[in-house]
Structure formats: C-alpha cells, structure tokens
Amino acid sequence: MENNGETPLLVSKNVATNAHFTGDVEDIAPINGIKDFFYQFGVESKKLWYLAGPAIFTSVCQYSLGAITQTFAGHVGTLDLAAFSIENSVIAGFSLGIMVGMGxxxxxxxxxxxxxxxxxxLGIYMQRSWVILLVTGLIMSFLYIFATPILLLIGQTEAISHAAGKMALWMIPQLFAYAINYPQAKFLQAQSKIMVMASIAGVALVLHVFFSWLFMLKLGWGLWGGALVLNFSWWFMVVAQMIYILSGTCGRAWTGFSWAAFSNLWGFVKLSLASAVMLCLETWYFMALILFAGYLKNAEIAVDALSVCTNIVGWAVMIAIGFNAAISVRVSNELGAAHPRAAKFSIVVVVAFSILVGAILSLLLIIFRHQYPALFANSLEVQDAVxxxxxxxxxxxxxNNIQPALSGVAIGAGWQAAIAYINIACYYIFGVPLGLTLGFAANWGVKGIWIGMLTGTVVQTIILIWICCRTNWDKEASMAEKRIQQWSGKKHVEGEQ
Structure with missing residues (x-):
C-alpha cells in the first residue's frame, strides 16, 4: 500500500481476512483528475448515505420525543413551556451531554x-460502558432530586424553578434509559445495524405523539402526562433494542454477559471522561443560551422564544448528528482496516452534504418565517420574538449542520481529548464572554447572546476543518491499529502479516 514516505502502516492479519467489514480489501486509489474525483465521490456517497439516512431518521425521532412534549407544553401554558424548556435544556440536557459524551x-x-x-x-466494550454509565446515572440523579434549589441558586425565577424541579423528579427514569440506550446505539452503529434502530425509533415516535396528545391535552394531565409518556418512550426503545441484541442477530459481536466487562474499567473510565468532556462542552454551550435568557428582562418571553428557536435548531442538528454517526463509523472502520485515504475522502463527502442540507433548511425557514412560530406557541408575544x-x-x-459532522470525524479518529481543549477555548473563553458582552453590556438582549456564542461555534468549526486538512492520516491508521491491540488485550507485533 502506498504511504507517500510517511509513517509505515501496521496492518494486522485481521485486515486482510475481514475486508467485508468496510467493503474494500485495499485503500482507495489516489484521485487523479475531476472524473476520478466524482467517481469516488459517488462511491463514498452511497456508503455514507447507507449509514446516514437511517441514522438521521433515528436522531430526528429520538430528539422529537422531547421536542414534541415541549410543543404540547407550549399549548398548555407559558409557565409549563418555560418549566419544561428549563428541565429539558438545563437538567436533562446536562445529563444527556455526559451520557452521550461518555458513550x-x-x-x-x-x-x-x-x-x-x-x-x-464489541459486546465486552458495550457492557463496560453500561457499568460506567449506570454508575454515572446514579451520581447524576442528585441533580434531578435537587433541581429546584440549583435553579434558584443560579438565578432562575421561583415559579419556573419549582415547576422545572417537579418535572425533573418525574424524569429520573429517562436518565437511566440514557445510560443503557447510548451504549446499545454505539454497539449497533459500529456494525452498521442502523435500520433496526431507525425502525424502533419510528415506532416510539408514533406512539409518543398519540399518547402525548392524549395525556397532556385531551385528559388534561399537563406536564405530569408529558413526563409519563416521555419516560415510557425512551424505555420502549431500550427494551426493543435489548431484545434485538439478545436474539442472536449480532453474531460474534454479542456472545453473552461476561465478567470481562469489569476488567480494565479505570482505563475505560479515563477514555470515557475525555469523550464526555468534548461532547459536554458542545451540548452545554447551547444549553447556556436558555440559561442566560432567564436573566433578561421579561424572562418568561425570552426563554420561551429562545426555546422555540433552539427546538428548531435541535431538529436540524439531528440531521447533522446522523452525519456525525455515519462519518464516525466510516472513519473508525476505515482507520481500523488501515485505509487512510478512504477515511480522509469520506470527510470531504460528509462536509459537502452537511453544507448542502444546512443551506436547504435555512431557505425553507426563511420562506415560511411568517407561519412557523404559531406551530410552537399560542402567545403572540412569543411568536413575534421568534x-x-x-x-x-x-x-x-x-x-450547526457542519460542526457535528466534524465532531464525528474526531470521534472516529479518537481525538476527543484534543478537541476538548479547542472547545474550551472557542466556546467558553471566547464565545460565552462575547455573547454576554453583546447581550447585557451592549443591551442587544437575546440576539446579542446568540450572535456572540454562534461566533464561537464558527471559530471552532474553522479550526476543525484546518485540523482535518493538516492531519497525517497514514499515521492515524497506525495509531488505530495500536489502540485496537491495547484495548483487546493482545500484544501488538509490528509487521505481522
């Protein structure tokens, strides 16, 4: 295999004998000319969309569970909407960031x-992740139990804090569903078993819409009804995925529960924490938008308007998270199979599609700008603000359609720790202070906070693109080989054929 004089690849005999996992025995040939580029672009697009299509559908369905509950809460009352927005964005959002990050x-x-x-x-890795995330869930449950005093402490209004705190107590079962669901999802995703996840998520969404309407509006149960249905929907997905995994459909990837899941836990914890820091810094960044809006004048309207906007951004980002999942699988599979050129080219393809999809969504939003606010709130003040x-x-x-795809590249390559430092600098040293300065000191309100924080995201995205362009992908393939040997507990032999 050609390596252009860079770090020699360490290719295990598994790569040659298991080529069907990534679809190619050898890496893609060097691209020469436009015709070659478009041919390879078409080939990679098929591989990407085979993963991204079901992954996008799954992400949209899972996100829509909370978003639909929030939409129904907007038709119950402004306090209900603000309470659910704070609980979903701050309490559940904080926990979700940790769970997804560690996963x-x-x-x-x-x-x-x-x-x-x-x-x-794969099965051993998933079980280790279950152990770590369930323990994490026990620790995080105190955040739910003491949500009301925490929200009061950080300056939220008394009415919103008490309502959101009560909602948080009701949502503790969802926290433990997160702990089991995300390791399951990564386990299935790595094997490209995305269609089953999409099917389960689709059924859960249909049931969720009907029962949310029934309990929240028809029977008048309000937020209690929303919490009941939201918990049920998440646990439905967990149980359905578990039945699929235990049924034997995953072959050698699942051979049963094993005590090996408890070995090398501390090493796994350290890797999980690095991953959590990277993704939590991203998740909490936009969660902070809702939090800062709570300090503005007329806080209830500001929180409601911004929660509608972040709700829409969240739906759009679910498409990007589908790309995130797909590119993570493509990059990690290709690096594991010692295909550095294929890994690098897959990044070009996913960025191109991310830009295209983001532009289409923005155009649709502008076209229907007079109509969409009424779908999310009855209040004319909230609609005008949106x-x-x-x-x-x-x-x-x-x-926000480009950035998650690039984060998927980082996950696939194992760069979580390095990206965490970049996120701290771009988001919290630059973006947050700029947003607060524009929002409060310059008196631009919600727009100022959002402009400043969005600027931090732009800077982070530019840096990620620069890193992808400058990376030695042959060296990354070598590092992937070493990582596999380390975590499998097998000794690495250089030059093994």
Missing part, C-alpha cells in the same frame, strides 16, 4: 475494532 468512547473503540475484524470485543430571531436562526442552521 462516544465506545463509538471509537467499537468502530475501529469492527474495521479490524475483532468483532468479539420571528425577530429568524435571520439568526437561519444562519445557525448552516453552521
């Missing part, structure tokens, strides 16, 4: 191990 360590290890043909390790934020929302859709 992304599994994404790196499972994807690279599957690409190298070491399928038997309409005023539409230009900024449209720009946000484009930027």
């Amino acid at each position: 992304s360590a599994l994404e790196t290890l499972c994807g690279q191990a599957f690409g190298a043909g070491q399928v038997d390790m 309409y005023a934020l539409t230009p900024l929302l449209a720009l946000c859709l484009v930027i």
Whole structure:
C-alpha cells in the first residue's frame, strides 16, 4: 500500500481476512483528475448515505420525543413551556451531554475494532460502558432530586424553578434509559445495524405523539402526562433494542454477559471522561443560551422564544448528528482496516452534504418565517420574538449542520481529548464572554447572546476543518491499529502479516 514516505502502516492479519467489514480489501486509489474525483465521490456517497439516512431518521425521532412534549407544553401554558424548556435544556440536557459524551468512547473503540475484524470485543466494550454509565446515572440523579434549589441558586425565577424541579423528579427514569440506550446505539452503529434502530425509533415516535396528545391535552394531565409518556418512550426503545441484541442477530459481536466487562474499567473510565468532556462542552454551550435568557428582562418571553428557536435548531442538528454517526463509523472502520485515504475522502463527502442540507433548511425557514412560530406557541408575544430571531436562526442552521459532522470525524479518529481543549477555548473563553458582552453590556438582549456564542461555534468549526486538512492520516491508521491491540488485550507485533 502506498504511504507517500510517511509513517509505515501496521496492518494486522485481521485486515486482510475481514475486508467485508468496510467493503474494500485495499485503500482507495489516489484521485487523479475531476472524473476520478466524482467517481469516488459517488462511491463514498452511497456508503455514507447507507449509514446516514437511517441514522438521521433515528436522531430526528429520538430528539422529537422531547421536542414534541415541549410543543404540547407550549399549548398548555407559558409557565409549563418555560418549566419544561428549563428541565429539558438545563437538567436533562446536562445529563444527556455526559451520557452521550461518555458513550462516544465506545463509538471509537467499537468502530475501529469492527474495521479490524475483532468483532468479539464489541459486546465486552458495550457492557463496560453500561457499568460506567449506570454508575454515572446514579451520581447524576442528585441533580434531578435537587433541581429546584440549583435553579434558584443560579438565578432562575421561583415559579419556573419549582415547576422545572417537579418535572425533573418525574424524569429520573429517562436518565437511566440514557445510560443503557447510548451504549446499545454505539454497539449497533459500529456494525452498521442502523435500520433496526431507525425502525424502533419510528415506532416510539408514533406512539409518543398519540399518547402525548392524549395525556397532556385531551385528559388534561399537563406536564405530569408529558413526563409519563416521555419516560415510557425512551424505555420502549431500550427494551426493543435489548431484545434485538439478545436474539442472536449480532453474531460474534454479542456472545453473552461476561465478567470481562469489569476488567480494565479505570482505563475505560479515563477514555470515557475525555469523550464526555468534548461532547459536554458542545451540548452545554447551547444549553447556556436558555440559561442566560432567564436573566433578561421579561424572562418568561425570552426563554420561551429562545426555546422555540433552539427546538428548531435541535431538529436540524439531528440531521447533522446522523452525519456525525455515519462519518464516525466510516472513519473508525476505515482507520481500523488501515485505509487512510478512504477515511480522509469520506470527510470531504460528509462536509459537502452537511453544507448542502444546512443551506436547504435555512431557505425553507426563511420562506415560511411568517407561519412557523404559531406551530410552537399560542402567545403572540412569543411568536413575534421568534420571528425577530429568524435571520439568526437561519444562519445557525448552516453552521450547526457542519460542526457535528466534524465532531464525528474526531470521534472516529479518537481525538476527543484534543478537541476538548479547542472547545474550551472557542466556546467558553471566547464565545460565552462575547455573547454576554453583546447581550447585557451592549443591551442587544437575546440576539446579542446568540450572535456572540454562534461566533464561537464558527471559530471552532474553522479550526476543525484546518485540523482535518493538516492531519497525517497514514499515521492515524497506525495509531488505530495500536489502540485496537491495547484495548483487546493482545500484544501488538509490528509487521505481522
């Protein structure tokens, strides 16, 4: 294999004998000319969309569970909407960031191990992740129990804090569903078993819409009804995925529960924490938008308007998260199989599609800017505030469609720790202070906060693109091989054929 004089690849015999995992025995040939580029673009597009299509559908369905509950809460009352928005964005959002972040360590290890043909390790990795995330869930449950005093402490209004705190107590079962669901998802995703996840999520969404309407509006149960249905929907997905995994459909990837899941836990914890820091910094960044809006004058209207906008951004970002999942699988599988050129070219393809999809969504939002606010709130004040934020929302859709895809590259390559430092600098040292300065000191309100924080996202996205362009992908393939050997517990032999 050609390596252009860079770090020699360490290719295990698993790569040659398990080529069907990534679809190619050898790496893609060097691209020469436009015709070659478009041919390879078409080939890679098919591989990407085979993963991204079902992943996008799954992400949209799962996000829509909370978003639909929030939409129904907007038709119950402004306090109900504000309470659910704070609970969903601050309490559940904080927890979700940790759970998804720690689960992304599994994404790196499972994807690279599957690409190298070491399928038997996937079930062990998933069980280790379950242990770590369930313990994390027990710790995080105190955040739910003491949500009311925490929200009061950080300056939220008394009415919103008490209502959101009560909602948080009702949502503790969802926290433990997160702990089991995300390792399951990464386990299935690494094997490209995305269609089953999409099917389960689709059924859950249909049931969720009907029962949310029934309990929240028809029977008048309000937020209690929403919490009941939301918990049920998440646990439905967990149980359905578990039945699929235990049924034997995953072959050597699942051979049963094993005590090996409790070995090397501390090493797995450290890798999971690095992953959690990276993704939590991203998740909490936009969660902070809702929090800061709570300090503005007329806080209830500001929180409601911004929660509608972040709700829409969240739906759009679910498409990007589908790309995130797909590119993570593509990069990790190709690096695990020692295909550095294929890994690099897959990034070009996913960025191109991310920009295109973001632009289409922004255009649709602008076209229907007079109609969409009424779908999310009955209050004319809230609708007017959302309409005023539409230009900024449209720009946000484009930027936030590219950034998650690039984060998927980082997860697939195992760069979580390095990206965490970049996120701290771009988001919290630059973006947050700029947003607070524009929002409060310059008196621009919600627009100022959002503009400043969006600027931080733009800077982070530019840096990620620069890193992808400058990376030595031959060296990354070598590092993936070493990582697989380390976590499988097998000794690495250089030059093994």
